[in-house]
Every structure is written in structure tokens, then in C-alpha cells.
Amino acid sequence: MPHPTPAPAGFAVPVVDISAYTHGGTAEAKALVSRQMDAACSTVGFVQVLGHGIPDDILDGLKEAVDAFFSLPPDAKKSYRVEGANRGYSPPKSESLSLSLGVESASRMNDFFEAFNIGTEARSFTHLDLSEDDYGINVWPDIEGFRSKTDAYYAEAGRVARTLTTVFADALRLPHDFFAALTDHSVDVLRMNNYALPKGTVTLDGELTGMGEHTDFGLVTVLWADQVAGLQVLGLDGVWHDVAPADGALLVNLGDLTARLTNDRWMSTLHRVKPPIVDGTIQRRRSVAYFHDGNIDAVISTLPSHLDADHGLAYEPIVVRDHIKAKLAGSRQGKANTAAVRDAARVLAAAKGGSE
Ligand SMILES: O=C(O)CCC(=O)C(=O)O
């Protein structure tokens, strides 16, 4: 089947230009952006974000760092593995994201992506008594410029994530600084993903999964990706749709914690990476996800404005630490996350519907 298939009428990832927030627009311009964001978050849960203001040279530096790391020999990459923390190198087939949802995959550790993670460290908050066990210590590959380039992008992506939470606060009619109290020592992680399979290793048994279906764990994810097919998003129609970033856009999606805040009015949308196989090979694809997950000790409770007393749909309040632990235990240690009942049901329903 040729790829990418055109998106059918009825499914599109809305484009929202947030310049009014990044470049000091008028109150009216901001109100328009927050209305557009509300519509995107309540119908798709993914947004093509323009006007983010990340300079091209910082994006170029990020791509150089990603290429330099993933082109190291396998043994060199493996020397940057970190046990027990969301840091360093993850080789292909060491994770199964679908297990973070409680959905069994055919051969459990099936995802062929490889990744390198960096993130916020507890020790950077000198005034707070936080545990590195909750955050993690970064490892840095011995590659000239890798750290400065990824640090520069990390700061920019964090700025965009925080700007987005300001848009969210306005869209949800919350105090402007509502999210600041949940995110002043946020556990943020940057995951650089590489989807590549050496020639001749691709089998056409239909089980090829770049990254299994999952929802992101936190508040919001800012995703830079190559304009190469592979990312698929589950629509309200129960069908998987191909999505690639528009020119100059970052893809932004909501995570589970924002869905919990809004009692699922805003969507933590299921997504996966299933690259098309063309002539027995897959086209290499890179993506870099910045996860803005909230303070490790923050309690996430459904907003009073979104409680639905009649239907009793509110989630129990949850501490960010407990939520992240349950999700990571699924994807990393092969334990199905039994708490993700709603998500698992949606994946199984979609499995019947197939992809577009
Ligand atoms: O590679 C992609 O486009 C998606 C990556 C992703 O969903 C993730 O890292 O959580």
C-alpha cells in the first residue's frame, strides 16, 4: 500500500499558532488561541503548533546530536545504558509501550525503536529536598557538542511546554498561574527516538512495531519529528490515522494527567509508530519528545469545573510519582498496567477497526 495515505475527510490534527503567547499578543489574540486550543484538545488531543519560536539553529543542533549518537556502534551505545532510571540508552526491543496500557503485545518486548533520554535532575533544585531516585542523573555520551546542543533544545522545548500550560489555563478558565504550582520542579524528560532497521532484517509478518500504542504519561508532550510516515493517532472514529508534522510545526499532545484534570473532556490520545515498509525496507525516522510531567509530589485531581457528579466519572486523585511508576513498570519491566483500564479498552476496540 502506498504511503502516506491522505487523511480522510473528518480527521485532521488542528493547527494552532501560539505566537500571541510567545510574542506578546493582545488579550483578544490570546483569547482566540485559547479557544482554538480548547477545540483541538477536546476533539483530537494532538495539535500542530506553529509560532513556537524555537530558532532553526537550535533545531539543527538537535538533529546533529541525534545523528551523532545513533550512528555510534551498538556496543558504544550500550555503554550508556542506565538501569533503574529513565535515563541514557534504550536499545531496540527493550521496551513495549503497549504494556504501559495493560495491552499484551504478541511478543512482549516488541518495539524496535532505540532511544536516548536526558532529563531534569533533582539536584538542580537546590532549595528543595528531592530524591534523585524520582528524577535520575543524566549520562552524557562522549560526543563533542552533544550536551550543549541537547541542553539548548531542552531549554527551548521546556519553554514551549510551559507556554502551552499557560494557554491551557486560559482555555480551562483557570487562574493564569494554575499550572505553575504543579510544575515548578517538574519531572521533565527528553526522549530522542530513532527508528531504523538494518537492510535485510525486516520481515513482512505484520508484527513490525516502531513504538507500541500508548498514551503519554504526563501533562503535555512537545514532539519534534521528521516528516516521514510512521506516527499514527487513534481518532474518535476508532481508526488509526497517519500524522506528520506540518512545515515548521511541532506536534503537541496531551498526556494522562491532563485528561485526569479535565475528566477526559481533553484527550490523552492513543498513538503508536508503525513505519510503512517499502521494497522490504523502512525509511529511517527520528523523533524527539519532551515530556512535561509535573512535580513528582503534585497531586492531580479532577478540576471542580469538570466533575460529573451524575455519572461519577472523576478519576481518583493521584500523585504524579505513583502514576509514572505504574506506567514505567509496564513499558520497561513487562508488567501490564492494570490501572489503565479505559485506555486498554480503546486500543482493543480500535484493533477491530484497523487503520485507514
Ligand atoms: O516517534 C514518534 O513520533 C512518537 C514518539 C512517542 O510517542 C513517544 O516518544 O512517546
Ligand SMILES: [Fe+2]
Ligand atoms: Fe508518545
